[in-house]
Amino acid sequence: MSIGNDNTSFNLMDRQWLQVIMKQNGAVLELSIKETLRRAKDIECLTGDNTIQQFALVRLLEAIVYGSLGNDFNEDAWWGLYERGPEDEDVWHRIEQYCDAYHDRFDLFDAKQPFYQVAGLHTAKHEVSGLERIILDVPAGDRLFTIRGGESLQTMSAAEAARWLVTVQAFDPSGIKSGAVGDPRVKGGKGYPIGVAWSGHLGGYICEGNDLWTTLMLNYVSRHAISAGHMDVDWTTDTPIWERPPLTQCAQDGYDQPAESTGVPRYFHGPATLYTWQSRRILLSHDGETVNGVLICNGDRLKPQNAENYEPMTSWRRSDAQEKKLKIPVVYMPRKHDPSRALWRNLPTITVADAYDVASVPERLRPLTFNWLQQLQLGTSLDMPIRIHAYGVEYGNQEAVIDTIVDDKLDLNLSVLTSKNPQVGDAIAKAVNIVDAGIRELAGFAGNLAKAAGRPEETPRAHAHELAYSQFDYAFRQWIATVTEETIDEDIARWKKTAKSLLYRLCDDLSQQASPQAIVGREISSRNPKTGETTSRHYDAAVAQIWFRAKINTIIPKEGE
Template identity: 55%
Template sequence: MLSDGSHRELSIIETFEQAGDIRSIDGDMPLQRFALSRLLVAMLYGRFGHDLDVDDWKSLYDYGAGNPSLMQAILEYCDEWRYRFDLFDDRYPFYQVAGLHTAKHETSGLERLILDVPSGEPFFTTRMGDGLQSIRAAEAARWLVTVQAYDASGIKSGAVGDPRVKGGKGYPIGVAWTGHLGGYLVEGTNLWQTLMLNYVSQDVFESGEAASVQWDDDKPVWEREPLTQQATKGFDQPVERTGDTSFFHGPATLMTWQGRRMLLVHDDETVTGVLVCNGDRLKPQNAQHHEPMTAWRRSPTQEKALKRPVVYMPRKHDPSRALWRGLPLLLATHDSGNPTGGDDFIRPYSLKWLSKACPERSIPVRLHAFGVEYGNNDAVIDATVDDTLDISLVVLTTDNPQMGQMIQDAVDKTDQGIRALRNLAANIALSEGKPTEAPQQRAAELGYSAFDGAFRQWLRGIDHDDNPETLSRDWYSQARQLLQRLGSHLAGQASPKAIVGRDVNVNGTTQHYSAALAEIWFRSRVNGIFNQTATERANHRDSANQSDNDGTNA
């Protein structure tokens, strides 16, 4: 909550009613925030539709959850579909299939529902004993939504009535939909702002794109016919039709996609087990016009495999790479304006929409990245991504090309500076005749750890886009000083043998290496990297050319 930072457990209706007083959705694990936020955004699609123009969207954004008429519209929608949100209903249980069962009526324990219980390693978790015997209905509902979003692939229980089942088993159809994504949630000051900042109108598309994008049949799952144990025609994507965009339908469909058929085991108050079977298969190739909350990359490998001229895949997050290092590809200045496709990268359409529609470019937001790295043929979750950037929306939406280039240069030069730090560590190791790989790795870890907080703090202070040169100069100064401190730290740890140094054969040439020389080379390299801003470099080139023309020694 915004008022005191406390946590409260609220119903969906209470969450909408208090959305202006809620800082953010929390969960039993970070991935739940993304999954549950997408569920609420899907409800906005269900109530307000897909084709809002910029003025309509601004009105909803500005009204806020405290507006009586707006809240009445949401409550009427909730009342209309209330019967589809009963977790234990006999006919239409929420996110489940009534009567789902296997031939032997087996079910699994709660470790199959709770994603943060390591597969096959139950001792490496805080949940033991009673924690895996039963959970309350509210917690079960949160995990139900999260499993439908992120469940790993692998063999599932075979549901009676599913023709795909062989030998009582449901063979792998891939990870759940959201598991394909490198997800981005744009978080505002309160939950209402967060939901609106991720609610993308179909008006986001340029004229050349809009003609080929169909969201007419898009609706959240509770507005569709109740699911059965069988795959749903028009949603279950055959292998041979991978990349066929007709299966995506639109954002509300994907935000509530049912990649699994599930049924909770319960006693009307607590949940004690679950049955998880295969649902509707869907692969992410070319879903960029339907899934707005991830970036996309062009895949020549998939183009060759699917024999299609252009194929885009979600640009997933790397758990070992901080979010700020990939920031340049998310900026509005990265858009080419090419509606026919062919760009190597496409930034999330949620950010494209904010560039077009958001009335307050300078508002502070939190860009929150979520993702999963699967292992063992996508059958287990190896790692999760939960990273944030506190940033002004102007950074993500500015169309000032100098601003975009300034951010790109800042990231690139920071990477170059840390490579110089790696080289310093390698040269010190060479000075004492030791292997270089381990010192380089430690230096890189030290560098990125030190720069992580500094770069985030610098980004947090950017609230305008009219003077990128000053911003760039400020970062160059900070980065140079930080690298010099790190370099002095590494050099200060050099052994007596490295201080004395030794002769090293480099590419057939003998050269003396020592810790002191390594630090001199490092400082020279750092000064070269962070020497001038773009304008200063251009002025320097002009000045040099003029001096040459005057016959002076430039």
């Protein structure tokens, strides 16, 4: 097995490697970068071998858009680009000219500056790992739980290798890496952990339109999205990796963040830098255009504390623990996705920014992407259905393995995301709160049925909780897709009726499954810990249902109450 071949070329600008779904007929094609950008209005979306590939590859294309068109533009300039698109010769000329200028940096197998890699990278023993190290859907050390095996792990095409290369630079787990010769951080031939790759820190969001160009534009954020209260934020040094000199096996000054500089913003630079961050030093082993191995070493360390004005595609939460640890007055951390919690349940945190006094510090921040779309006032100008697509990774075992991949989508009207009307935010929050409160009461009802039957409560409560959220998941997604700013009062009234009806039906279903013991019921005594007084209360299915309905009527009152 050898690394590199001077006679081989696979340039991603010209060769087909990006997987796309076409709008007209749903066909899945492989296209080059230039073809993909040129035909972006004819493409529905990117696809790939794994859902997090889509996130990494959209960010790669977005970095090319930043390189081509810049990050210092106003609302009118954005609108012009959005409406004209790559079919406009002036717009396409700027993109094509940029792609041609950096064409040589996109050759996957270039002998001196291979794309997203380091030429000549090697260990003291010249080891090369198998392809399971680059395929992030292969569980570490266990091939039994993957669709891949045998020959499919021994080799792969250059096109697939390129897709995984971009994904690994975005989401590679932490843990010990191979020790590159010449890297002063290596000890005993090993590269000790520097943390997960950059995108692994995020609870990623992409706003998707009905074609790829719309998607790229909806996520194309100007530096003017930064509020006036953050005049010290500087994107002028923001550049994608291919605009900088080729990397070596060593960490790069000004990018590799020392541990003592955690939380210091100057290492972030801006979105194009972060979208192409080189968390690892990598070199593919290949035989012609067939890849047969990979070497992965440590790259540039970067932690996410206080990157909220540089990384547009995640929301943020204020962290008291990090403020104490770093001794910094204010620290924001990315709000990662909870794999057990549907995206719509977090909708209030991303559709409406906190209202706060300019002198105060908000506890949470929306993604810069959403703030920029609100600044553009797209919701008042376009009645556009969009899709919020959430991506993320949950790591396990000291972040050295991937446990769960988050992939959730939510269709809604753009006005819901960009509205400045506080009634919209209140209505969305109220709709989600109704569900959460109603399901808590339903779980309590299931627990009361168990009490009446003389059985433990924990399992019935958990079952009711899981069943109810699965039922509400479909109902809420159907409802939110129809909500608009103009009809918000009617929409929330409609949701209250839907939610109450569904909660009553779930209660009736549980009642019909009640055991004879629960129907008859029993007396249950309880002791007041403060007074020491003991009281007795009768529990049965009918009484439990009366209690439940009374509580639901409190949560969702009838109109006029």
